[in-house]
Amino acid sequence: MAKKPGSAGKSGKPKGNSGRGDGARMMATRVKTASGRKVGSTLWLQRQLNDPYVLKAQADGYRSRAAYKLVELDDRFGFLKPGLRIADLGAAPGGWTQVAAQRTGAVSGKSPPIIGMDIQEMDPIEGAELMLLDIFAEDAIPLIQAALGGEADIVLSDMAPSTTGHKNTDQIRIAGLAEAAYDVAKQLLADDGIFIVKVFQGGAPPDLLAELKRDFRQVRHVKPPASRQGSPEMYLVATGYRGVRPALG
């Protein structure tokens, strides 16, 4: 699988691109249903245009409103510290990787690795290395280990499948991604490492939760404020890795 190295601008702090300050008054935007556009799409567009996190992400230079979920998790738990090695699974378009690189003060080529990977291409991020990679690929783990140059202190997974609209199918695919994320994470994590993973509908699949409780000192279910109230997503924050690395099958 091709690997796309990251580089980017100098500061590591994303530049604002809307020119609008946080305190600026914002007018609610109404979207007319265009012929051919479904009502659901129109509501989505209207919600995007009026979502304060979307507007803030534009002002702060983040590529996604999702960036604030990691900002809020880190504000609460304080895990992003200078010098840490981080793997971000399902990173596109790159909001979490931007936050991880900034908050650890990463400088491309000079500091310990911050690796963002996804099946979708991403533009370069200062301080991070980006990989075009399906975490289900046979060689995914050795490729990530090689990019990290060893272990990871933190493994993040905000991975989500493209939804089918069929509730049970989506549920199974989401649970499968969370389990796959941990299969990768336990090959990467250093002692006392941290694993953060997106889960849905009342928490992790029971087997995964049991495994995490065995392998980490503390496991919490958290819904950061930036996660939409209507969304069933939440995050598992598992700290203090004490698991035994399984042999690669």
Ligand SMILES: C[S@@+](CC[C@H](N)C(=O)[O-])C[C@H]1O[C@@H](n2cnc3c(N)ncnc32)[C@H](O)[C@@H]1O
């Ligand atoms: C919600 S988005 C991540 C948003 C990101 N955290 C941010 O802040 O910009 C979920 C991502 O998971 C990725 N994904 C889904 N399945 C994947 C897989 N098997 N391997 C790698 N990435 C995957 C999708 O391509 C998508 O970009």
